Amino acid sequence: MSETTQSMQNVGPTSGAKFRQRTLPILIFIAIILAIPMTDPSRTVYTLVHQMAINIVFALAYNMLLGKGGMLSFGHAVYFGLGGYYCLHVMNWIAEGAGIWANFPVFFLPVLGFLAGGLSAAVIGSFSTRRAGTTFAMISLGVAELIASGAFMFDSLFGGEQGISGDRMNGPQVFGLSMGPMSDIYWFMAFWTVISIIAMYAFTRTPLGRLSEATRDNPQRVQFIGYNPTRVRWLVFTASGAFAGLAGGMSAVNYEIFTPEALSLIPSGFVLIMAYVGGITYFVGPIMGAILLTYMSSMMSDFTEAWLLYLGLMFVIIVMYAPRGIAGIVFGVWDGLTGPDKGTYIGRLLVQIAGMVLMLIGLIVLVEMSIRWSNGYGEVFEPFGLHLGTTNVLTWILIIVPIGAGAALLRRVNREKEEAVA
Amino acid sequence: METIVFALLNGVIYGLLLFMLSSGLTLIFSMMGVLNFAHASFYMLGAYFAFTIMGATSFWIALFIAPVLVGLVGAVVERYGLRRVHANGHVAELLFTFGLAYLIEEIVKIIYGKTAVDYKIPDLLNFHAFTIYGASFPAYRMFMLFIAISMLIGLWFLLKKTRAGLIIQAALTHPHMVGHLGHNVPLIFMTVFGIGCALAGLAGVIAGNIFVTDPAMAVQMGPIVFVVVVVGGIGSLEGAFLASILIGLIQNFAVGINANFAEIFWFLGLSPTSEIGDITISSLAPVMPFLLLVLMLIFRPRGLMGEQEL
Numbered sequence: 001m002s003e004t005t006q007s008m009q010n011v012g013p014t015s016g017a018k019f020r021q022r023t024l025p026i027l028i029f030i031a032i033i034l035a036i037p038m039t040d041p042s043r044t045v046y047t048l049v050h051q052m053a054i055n056i057v058f059a060l061a062y063n064m065l066l067g068k069g070g071m072l073s074f075g076h077a078v079y080f081g082l083g084g085y086y087c088l089h090v091m092n093w094i095a096e097g098a099g100i101w102a103n104f105p106v107f108f109l110p111v112l113g114f115l116a117g118g119l120s121a122a123v124i125g126s127f128s129t130r131r132a133g134t135t136f137a138m139i140s141l142g143v144a145e146l147i148a149s150g151a152f153m154f155d156s157l158f159g160g161e162q163g164i165s166g167d168r169m170n171g172p173q174v175f176g177l178s179m180g181p182m183s184d185i186y187w188f189m190a191f192w193t194v195i196s197i198i199a200m201y202a203f204t205r206t207p208l209g210r211l212s213e214a215t216r217d218n219p220q221r222v223q224f225i226g227y228n229p230t231r232v233r234w235l236v237f238t239a240s241g242a243f244a245g246l247a248g249g250m251s252a253v254n255y256e257i258f259t260p261e262a263l264s265l266i267p268s269g270f271v272l273i274m275a276y277v278g279g280i281t282y283f284v285g286p287i288m289g290a291i292l293l294t295y296m297s298s299m300m301s302d303f304t305e306a307w308l309l310y311l312g313l314m315f316v317i318i319v320m321y322a323p324r325g326i327a328g329i330v331f332g333v334w335d336g337l338t339g340p341d342k343g344t345y346i347g348r349l350l351v352q353i354a355g356m357v358l359m360l361i362g363l364i365v366l367v368e369m370s371i372r373w374s375n376g377y378g379e380v381f382e383p384f385g386l387h388l389g390t391t392n393v394l395t396w397i398l399i400i401v402p403i404g405a406g407a408a409l410l411r412r413v414n415r416e417k418e419e420a421v422a
Numbered sequence: 423m424e425t426i427v428f429a430l431l432n433g434v435i436y437g438l439l440l441f442m443l444s445s446g447l448t449l450i451f452s453m454m455g456v457l458n459f460a461h462a463s464f465y466m467l468g469a470y471f472a473f474t475i476m477g478a479t480s481f482w483i484a485l486f487i488a489p490v491l492v493g494l495v496g497a498v499v500e501r502y503g504l505r506r507v508h509a510n511g512h513v514a515e516l517l518f519t520f521g522l523a524y525l526i527e528e529i530v531k532i533i534y535g536k537t538a539v540d541y542k543i544p545d546l547l548n549f550h551a552f553t554i555y556g557a558s559f560p561a562y563r564m565f566m567l568f569i570a571i572s573m574l575i576g577l578w579f580l581l582k583k584t585r586a587g588l589i590i591q592a593a594l595t596h597p598h599m600v601g602h603l604g605h606n607v608p609l610i611f612m613t614v615f616g617i618g619c620a621l622a623g624l625a626g627v628i629a630g631n632i633f634v635t636d637p638a639m640a641v642q643m644g645p646i647v648f649v650v651v652v653v654g655g656i657g658s659l660e661g662a663f664l665a666s667i668l669i670g671l672i673q674n675f676a677v678g679i680n681a682n683f684a685e686i687f688w689f690l691g692l693s694p695t696s697e698i699g700d701i702t703i704s705s706l707a708p709v710m711p712f713l714l715l716v717l718m719l720i721f722r723p724r725g726l727m728g729e730q731e732l
Contacts, residue, residue: 066513070513072516072517074520127720128719130723133512133513134451134455134457134512134513134516135652135656137513137516138457138648138652139715139719141648142645142649142652142716143712145645146712146715146716149708149709149712150709153701153705153709265641269520269524272520273521276517306532308524308528309525309528309529309532311524312521312524312525316503316521316522316524316525319507319514319517319518319521320503320506320507320518323507323510323514370532370533371532374532374533374534374535
C-alpha cells in the first residue's frame with residue numbers, strides 16, 4: 001500500500017512500451033499475413049488458413065463476452081450462424097440482381113453479417129443479459145437450443161437439413177478481386193481478420209470496454225458509480241454478437257453454404273474451448289487458441305480417431321492446472337526465462353516438461369490401444385514396430401510406468417515450489 | 423379420451439424422471455453454487471453401467487448397484503476435480519463440468535461404441551399392465567412411476583426427517599455456520615454431489631431401456647434439465663418438482679395434438695400450405711421447454727418458486 005503516493009505519470013506505460021505491446025504485435029501479424037501467399041501455398045494450406053481466420057475472429061468475439069465481460073455463453077454460435085445465414089441470403093439476392101442488392105459487392109458481406117449478428121444479439125440479449133454468471137450460462141444454452149431446433153422448422157430461411165448455398169462470384173468486384181480462386185479469398189480473409197482484430201482491440205480501450213471489465217469484477221460498484229450493469233452487459237453482448245456475425249459472414253463467403261448445424265451447441269462449445277484453451281485473460285489468447293485448435297482439428301483427425309478425447313482432456317487439464325491458458329503458459333515461461341532466478345526456473349521447467357511428456361506417452365498408449373480394441377476390427381496399436389495389444393504385458397507397462405513416473409516428477413516439482421515459496 | 427389419459431400418465435412419468443435428474447442438480451447448485459453441466463452425463467453413465475451389470479447379472483442387481491457406482495464416480499469427481507478448481511470461481515467450475523461432460527461422452531464412445539447399445543427392459547416387466555379404451559399400457563412404465571415416487575418419498579424423508587438432512591439443509595444456506603458448528607462441510611459437499619449424481623444415475627437406469635442408450639443421450643437430456651432448474655426457480659426443490667411435471671405434461675400433450683397453426687389461427691387467414699401454417703403442435707414438442715424458458719424469463723424471471731429474481 002506504499003505505492004498510493006505514486007504520481008499518475010508513472011502509472012501509464014511509456015511510449016516505447018506502448019509500441020512494443022500494442023503496435024508491434026499487429027505489425028508482426030500483418031507481416032506474417034503478407035508473407036503467407038509468397039510461399040505459394042497449396043489448396044490445403046489455404047483451406048486451413050481461411051478456417052483459422054474465421055475462428056480467430058469468432059474466438060475473439062467470444063472472448064469479448066467471456067474474458068472481458070465475464071459472461072459464459074454456451075450458445076454463441078447462434079449469432080455466428082444468423083450472421084452467416086443473412087449473408088448467404090444476400091449473396092443469393094446479389095446473384096438474382098434483386099433491387100439494390102445487384103450493386104452490393106460480395107467483399108463487403110461481412111458488414112451485413114456484423115449487423116445481422118448484432119441485431120439478433122441485441123434482441124436476445126435484452127432478456128438474457130439480466131443476470132451474469134451461471135444463470136446467464138443456463139439461459140444462453142436454452143436460447144441456443146430453442147433457435148437451433150426452431151431453425152429446422154423454417155425451410156425458406158434456414159434450408160432444412162441441406163442448408164442454404166450460394167455463389168460468391170457475382171456482383172461488382174472491389175480491389176480487383178473476382179472472389180473466385182482461393183488466393184482472392186485469402187485477401188478477403190486477411191482484410192477482415194486484421195480489421196476485426198484492430199476493432200476488437202480498440203473496443204477494449206473504449207469506456208464501454210473498460211466498464212465491461214468492471215462489471216465482470218464487481219457489478220455492485222459499477223452501479224454505485226452510476227452505471228447500469230445490465231445495460232453494460234447488454235451492450236457488450238450486442239457487440240460480441242456483431243463480431244460473431246462478422247465471422248459468420250466470412251464463413252458464408254468462404255464455404256458458400258450454411259446448415260442449421262452451424263447454430264447448434266457443437267460449434268458453440270468449440271468456440272468456448274478455443275477461447276479458453278488459448279487464454280481468456282489475454283487479448284492474444286483466443287488468437288493462439290483458434291490457430292492451435294483449428295490446426296489440431298484438421299491435422300489430428302488424420303492421425304487418431306480419438307482426437308476429440310485428447311481435445312477434451314486438454315481442455316479439462318487447462319481448466320484445472322493452467323486457467324490462464326496457452327497464452328498464460330507462454331508468457332509465464334517468458335517471464336521465468338527473463339526473471340532473476342533463471343537457473344532454478346529452467347531446471348524446474350525441464351523436469352516439468354519431462355513429467356508431462358512421460359504422462360502423455362502413457363496416456364496415448366492407453367487411448368490408442370483402447371480405441372483399436374473398441375473398434376473390434378482386430379487392429380493393434382503398432383508405434384515404432386511395437387505390437388501393443390490388450391493382452392501384451394508390455395502395453396500395460398508402457399501405460400502404467402510413464403504415467404506413474406510423470407506424476408511423481410510433477411508432484412516433486414510442485415512440492416519444491418511450495419517449499420521455496422514458504 | 424384415451425389420448426388424454428395416456429398423455430397424462432406418460433407426462434407424469436416423464437416429469438418425475440425429469441425431477442429425478444433436476445433434484446440432484448438443484449441440490450448441488452443451491453449448496454455449492456456449482457451448475458453441474460455434466461449432470462446429464464451421469465444420467466448416461468447410469469444407463470451404461472446398468473447395461474453392463476445387467477449383462478453380467480440381472481436388472482434387479484443393476485437397479486441398486488449402478489446408481490451407487492455413478493454416485494461414487496460423482497464423489498471422486500468432486501473430491502479430485504471440482505474442489506481443485508473451486509478457488510477459481512464458479513465460472514471455472516462450470517467450465518470444468520463442461521469439459522467433463524465432453525470427456526465422459528468420448529470415453530463412453532470408446533468403451534461402448536458410437537451406436538446405441540441393446541439395453542432392454544427386463545422380461546419380468548415386459549407385459550401390459552392394463553388396457554383402457556382398447557389401448558394397453560406397458561407395465562414397465564408403471565414400474566418407472568413406482569421407482570420415481572419411492573425416490574421422491576425417500577428424498578423428502580432424507581431431507582426433512584433425518585439429522586443428516588437437517589445438516590444438509592443448513593449447509594445449503596449457511597455453509598460457514600455449519601462449519602463452525604464442527605461439521606465437515608467439504609465432506610457434506612462431496613456426499614451431496616455423490617447423491618445428486620446417484621439420482622441422475624438412477625434416472626438413467628430406469629429410462630435408458632425405454633428410450634435409447636447411446637452416447638448422445640446426455641446431450642439430449644442436458645438442456646431440458648437446465649430449463650427445469652431455471653423455470654422452477656433456482657435453488658428450489660419444490661419449484662423443480664412443479665417445473666418437471668409441467669414440462670413432462672406439456673411435451674406429452676403436445677405430441678398428441680396433430681392440429682397445425684393454420685387450423686388454430688384460422689381467424690388470421692393463415693393458409694395451411696404456408697410455412698407457418700404448416701407447423702403442427704406435435705412438431706413443436708421438442709422446442710416447448712425452451713419456449714417456456716424464454717417466456718418465463720420475460721414474464722417471471724424468478725421462476726415458479728424461486729426466492730430471488732434471476
